[in-house]
Amino acid sequence: MKIKIFFILILISVLLISCKSTGSDNLNWEERLETAIAKAQKENKFILVNFTGSDWCKWCQKLTNEVFAQKEFENFAKENLILVKIDFPKNIEQSMETKLYNNQLAKDFSVEGFPTIFILDMNGNVRLRTGYLPGGPSNYIFHLRRYM
Numbered sequence: 510m511k512i513k514i515f516f517i518l519i520l521i522s523v524l525l526i527s528c529k530s531t532g533s534d535n536l537n538w539e540e541r542l543e544t545a546i547a548k549a550q551k552e553n554k555f556i557l558v559n560f561t562g563s564d565w566c567k568w569c570q571k572l573t574n575e576v577f578a579q580k581e582f583e584n585f586a587k588e589n590l591i592l593v594k595i596d597f598p599k600n601i602e603q604s605m606e607t608k609l610y611n612n613q614l615a616k617d618f619s620v621e622g623f624p625t626i627f628i629l630d631m632n633g634n635v636r637l638r639t640g641y642l643p644g645g646p647s648n649y650i651f652h653l654r655r656y657m
Contacts, residue, residue, distance in 0.1 A: 533578065534583070535578070535583055536586055536592055537592065538592045538593065539591065539592060539594070540595075541610070542558065542614060545558075545591045545593045546629075546631070546632070546633050549591045549629075549630075549631040552591065554589055554590055554591050555589060555590055555629065555630060555631065555636070555657050556590065556592075556627075556628070556629040556631070556633070557586070557590045557592050557626065557627070557628055558593045558618070558627040559577075559592065559593065559594045559626055560597070560615060560620045560623060560625040560627075561573075561594060561595070561596055561597065561623055561624050562596070562597045562598060562599070563596050563601070564598040564599055564600050564601050565600070566623045566624065568623065568640070568641045569623050569624040569641075571641055572624050572640075576645065576649045579645065579646040581647065582646040585646070585650050589657065595614055595615065596611065597615075597623065618635075625638065625639075625640055626638070626639045628653055628656050628657060637653065637655075639652065
């Protein structure tokens with residue numbers, strides 16, 4: 510019995526690690542820009558909008574793993590940002606309303622590839638358009654701060 514429990518715990522650990530490596534993070538992502546703008550105005554923060562293909566886009570997954578899933582970025586985001594994820598997955602179910610909303614927002618922001626990241630001020634004005642950058646969370650935070 511103890512061996513079975515041990516193997517189940519090992520299996521759960523492996524599954525949790527593999528989930529982490531495929532692009533998961535501990536951040537609180539909004540799904541609607543309007544909600545994020547209202548929060549940003551209330552909390553006096555900037556908005557990071559992440560246009561992503563979370564389950565298929567290699568560079569989106571690299572950005573998540575190397576930056577968004579790191580504690581340093583998590584701490585920075587909690588203090589400075591309201592986060593919005595506009596996802597275009599291939600294997601994750603979304604409602605038709607979400608698909609239409611995301612497509613319209615991508616059109617409004619002229620998004621042509623993934624990941625496309627925007628920093629907006631609290632009123633929704635674009636301050637930065639960027640994407641994946643190597644160098645981990647420190648480099649990414651340094652890059653973002655220049656436009657905040």
